[in-house]
Amino acid sequence: MSDVPKTQKAVVFEEVNGPLMYKDIPVPTPAKDELLVKVQYSGVCHSDLSIWKGDWAQQLRFSPKMPLVGGHEGAGEVVGMGDQVTGWQVGDRTGVKFISGSCLTCEHCSAGWDQHCVAPGVSGLLKDGSFQQYACVKAATAPRIPDSCDLAGVAPVLCAGITAYTALKNSGLKAGEWVVITGAGGGLGSYAVQYAKCMGFRVIAIDTGDDKETHTKELGAEVFIDFAKSGAGMIAEIHKLTGGGAHAVVNFAVQDAAVEAATLYVRTRGTLVLCALPPNGTVKSHILNHVGRGLTIKGSYVGNKLDTQEAIDFYARGLVKTKYRLGELSKLEEYYQQMLDGKIVGRVVVDNSK
Numbered sequence: 582m583s584d585v586p587k588t589q590k591a592v593v594f595e596e597v598n599g600p601l602m603y604k605d606i607p608v609p610t611p612a613k614d615e616l617l618v619k620v621q622y623s624g625v626c627h628s629d630l631s632i633w634k635g636d637w638a639q640q641l642r643f644s645p646k647m648p649l650v651g652g653h654e655g656a657g658e659v660v661g662m663g664d665q666v667t668g669w670q671v672g673d674r675t676g677v678k679f680i681s682g683s684c685l686t687c688e689h690c691s692a693g694w695d696q697h698c699v700a701p702g703v704s705g706l707l708k709d710g711s712f713q714q715y716a717c718v719k720a721a722t723a724p725r726i727p728d729s730c731d732l733a734g735v736a737p738v739l740c741a742g743i744t745a746y747t748a749l750k751n752s753g754l755k756a757g758e759w760v761v762i763t764g765a766g767g768g769l770g771s772y773a774v775q776y777a778k779c780m781g782f783r784v785i786a787i788d789t790g791d792d793k794e795t796h797t798k799e800l801g802a803e804v805f806i807d808f809a810k811s812g813a814g815m816i817a818e819i820h821k822l823t824g825g826g827a828h829a830v831v832n833f834a835v836q837d838a839a840v841e842a843a844t845l846y847v848r849t850r851g852t853l854v855l856c857a858l859p860p861n862g863t864v865k866s867h868i869l870n871h872v873g874r875g876l877t878i879k880g881s882y883v884g885n886k887l888d889t890q891e892a893i894d895f896y897a898r899g900l901v902k903t904k905y906r907l908g909e910l911s912k913l914e915e916y917y918q919q920m921l922d923g924k925i926v927g928r929v930v931v932d933n934s935k
């Protein structure tokens with residue numbers, strides 16, 4: 582670890598919704614089972630904004646650590662490691678994802694659902710994340726990033742890409758079946774449309790605006806529905822298009838009404854997968870419809886270790902792309918403001934050296 586400096590730049594906040602300070606802090610020391618990662622690029626996810634703002638304070642199982650370095654979409658390389666780490670070399674490429682450490686022994690880890698670990702290491706929430714130049718992640722669950730990936734583009738795959746891909750896996754769809762993706766033009770939705778196409782599903786993208794139509798069709802959507810134009814007619818439109826309703830719906834919309842509508846246009850015995858996390862959002866499903874048509878509604882939360890590698894593999898093979906704008910770590914607060922103002926198309930990825 583001879584080239585690793587003692588201090589680094591980071592964006593730190595000391596209280597929820599408090600000032601975001603770009604300042605020098607010590608470079609962390611990896612625990613015995615951790616990697617020290619030089620984080621070169623970091624995606625800026627809406628969840629980072631929500632954690633800083635305290636949007637989920639009422640519902641979170643855990644309180645954020647304070648002071649906190651946010652960020653959970655970091656990509657870079659290994660520059661050091663604890664003395665019990667095996668299988669990693671200095672120079673290997675890896676990243677900082679949302680779940681950057683699971684116990685691997687609890688009931689959920691044992692069943693292959695390590696994202697639901699009872700004692701997770703959560704970057705940018707329970708441990709310092711990727712908005713710093715050096716971060717620690719647990720070696721056993723760290724993602725492997727192939728040399729063919731550009732680090733800036735792969736960074737958002739580590740949260741948004743994994744989340745979208747895993748939701749599609751959890752939908753139980755088979756190739757040739759119809760999937761509706763709501764909020765399809767956003768960051769998560771854009772990945773979902775691409776992964777769905779790769780997996781052989783027929784995609785109906787729901788969003789609003791001509792630019793979103795062009796964007797989602799370029800990514801592989803077969804049909805685009807503008808919810809603002811279709812209104813309540815959307816339900817009949819989807820039943821007609823699909824011959825009985827979409828086999829699955831993956832929800833990235835943040836309005837409760839969008840979820841309720843999905844329970845009506847999903848096919849009998851179909852599945853609705855919830856992914857978006859609107860603060861205080863609730864699901865309303867009429868029981869007669871739900872029971873009578875045998876619907877399944879399930880939550881899907883990031884992905885496990887295998888989902889992570891599979892999601893990265895699609896990106897590494899050039900089948901899935903990231904639309905991003907390159908920014909600078911020191912200007913994180915500006916990007917949060919642009920997010921709040923709805924001015925960001927795709928992702929902002931920050932260069933952690935600036």
Ligand SMILES: [Zn+2]
Nearest residue numbers: 626628740741
């Ligand atoms: Zn995220």
Ligand SMILES: [Zn+2]
Nearest residue numbers: 684687690698
């Ligand atoms: Zn566990």
